[in-house]
Amino acid sequence: MHRTTLAFLLVPALLLTSCSGGTTTGLFDRRTPRERYLASLQAAGLGDTALVRDWIAAGETALLQPQDGRLPLNSEIRQGRAEPRAWGYRLPLQRGRRLRVELTVAGSEPAIVFVELFNAADLLKPIAASSREEVRLEQEIYRDGTYILRIQPELLRGDALRIVQRTTASLTFPVSGRTSSAVKSFFLDPRDNKRRDHHGIDIFAPRNTAVVAAAGGLVTQVGTSTLGGNVVWIWDAGRQQSHYYAHLHTQAVAPGDLVDAGAVVGYVGNSGNARTTLPHLHFGIYSRGEGPIDPLPFVRE
Known part of the structure; x- marks a missing residue:
């Protein structure tokens, strides 16, 4: 079966998981929105499809082979509907800085984009993740080091994304009117x-x-x-x-x-x-x- 045909057949199920958020997560569910989304795909019987496997692989590649990121960053990235993609950025960050990431999704259709921040020394669990409701991430950095930012849209959402990354102060400047x-x-x-x-x-x-x-x-x-x-x-x-x-x-x-x-x-x-x-x-x-x-x-x- 061709990839585009498979994608067409998966649309109803994917829309259902996107809207419902999948299975009931419970009050103390510590999974990230991306982890819950993937679990909902698997619960819907889509986990072994080529499209979902490609989506998982794209996310792993973004973590293992990130591009060097320089802050501030203001750029546009694109994804085709039948082309699962993810983007990884390697960021050297200082303790005391606050990382701010904001995404603007082009097009009229609502779309979910998963934004996660990892310590490069531990890629198993993100230290911060965006919510399903907001395409943004904000995190204070508590230790000097290298961090990996992963950005991945949900499946079958082919639009341009405008990404803005920057760091700001985490504390208020202590002298009024000065910088x-x-x-x-x-x-x-x-x-x-x-x-x-x-x-x-x-x-x-x-x-x-x-x-x-x-x-x-x-x-x-x-x-x-x-x-x-x-x-x-x-x-x-x-x-x-x-x-x-x-x-x-x-x-x-x-x-x-x-x-x-x-x-x-x-x-x-x-x-x-x-x-x-x-x-x-x-x-x-x-x-x-x-x-x-x-x-x-x-x-x-």
Whole structure:
């Protein structure tokens, strides 16, 4: 039987599985939308058809032989109706970045496109997957490494796809009205004639510019120290990190306060050992079990 004829005969069953989502998944079903879709094809008796086998093989090839991806990416990809395809992109990603993938499907017919992100060291289970309702994926990166992004439309959907991939900051920039261009001193820069390293970034802004919480959390300490001057510590439980705001002119929170991302926690100054410099915020991130880590990937646009 020719492939196109087989595809024509499979249309009613495929439409049924696409619309129904297959068998009942239950409240605690941890399968991805793609895994549930494949299970519905198999439950409908289509798992051994050449078209479905080709679709599975295309998905595996996309993971094992991905193309190098460069971010940001804005490109168009196409699939023929009787030509199962999948696309894989190898992405080097930094901890603290947020990967955003958005797809636009051409044509008037509704279509499902499965978007999944894998750690290249473990291709058995994606760390993130798009839902059936949205052709988009958003995931914060928690570890430096190489990741594989797989994009695969459901069967018998032949249209152009516009794909936009980019990374953004995962935290709110901690100085109001400023961007990463205001960072003038960086993580691990030498200090005190190379006797110590700089454990943060310095963001320069006029005195009394608002300093805002980079993430929501619990204010654990508000005080004064020789190096940091007027300081605020905020615990980000979700990321298991302490965020450190130093050289403040004044503080605007108290220990025990719960703050949202973007809430004012103090104002830019040059207290502590920064009294001979221009006003700036020293912003540091201390990860539980690790110590200081580079804040810049977390806040860079």
